[in-house]
Amino acid sequence: MSDMLVPLYKLPEHHVLLRTLAESGIEIRRGLVPEKHKVTAWVRENFRPSWVDECEAAFARVPVSCWIAVEKGELIGFGCYDATCRGFFGPTGVSEAARGKGVGKAILLACLHAMQAEGYGYAAIGGVGPKEFYAKAAGAIEIPDSTPGIYKGMLSALRNPNG
Numbered sequence: 001m002s003d004m005l006v007p008l009y010k011l012p013e014h015h016v017l018l019r020t021l022a023e024s025g026i027e028i029r030r031g032l033v034p035e036k037h038k039v040t041a042w043v044r045e046n047f048r049p050s051w052v053d054e055c056e057a058a059f060a061r062v063p064v065s066c067w068i069a070v071e072k073g074e075l076i077g078f079g080c081y082d083a084t085c086r087g088f089f090g091p092t093g094v095s096e097a098a099r100g101k102g103v104g105k106a107i108l109l110a111c112l113h114a115m116q117a118e119g120y121g122y123a124a125i126g127g128v129g130p131k132e133f134y135a136k137a138a139g140a141i142e143i144p145d146s147t148p149g150i151y152k153g154m155l156s157a158l159r160n161p162n163g
Contacts, residue, residue, distance in 0.1 A: 014109035079107035
């Protein structure tokens, strides 16, 4: 899986999407440090173990670089940036029940806009699965010859190809 690059100075607006989700009862916001144990437990239960480590790194930053989606008091999605490398977006995930509602796109854009506000001109998305999603949602383009990229030689990849 190759990496992708997003020019943050050309990001699409996201306030309308955030407002639409809020009106339907879904809040997209930056995680709070006292929520770290709940977020990382949810990530552990629903996604790869290595994503828990990256999520913990995002919660250690100031400001926290983990954004979450909450519906009726329940976590339904998350996205991180500056977790494994500065300037990188990911990991990110949305519960199966919440997919198709724009939650993933909203988390992505919230993170990318936060990166732009922190002074980044570009963001990398490492080891991308759904290339078409990132291209359409944020204008991401594939970085040639970027496999395996920053993850080369990672211990968990040597033990377990699923993370």
